[in-house]
């Protein structure tokens with residue numbers, strides 16, 4: 001008696017795409033502009049938020065000598081991402097690091 005097929009059955013059923021409910025990501029995403037009804041991908045503008053500075057400061061304090069204290073500025077997820085409508089240039093949303 002062997003019960004080994006259980007896992008292979010479940011693994012394929014986990015992929016489900018949630019409809020986006022105002023969840024802003026840190027990269028361009030599909031938007032419907034409330035100002036001009038533009039449908040398409042947003043334009044992203046990244047801004048190094050204070051969290052990037054915080055991580056940078058922590059790295060220096062810990063004594064990180066591998067040059068990785070500059071890393072927070074390379075990680076898009078640590079930056080504030082402002083979503084802008086490319087059609088009318090209005091800000092439609094923003095992603096803040098730390099928030100999912």
Ligand SMILES: [Zn+2]
Nearest residue numbers: 033036085088
């Ligand atoms: Zn627009």
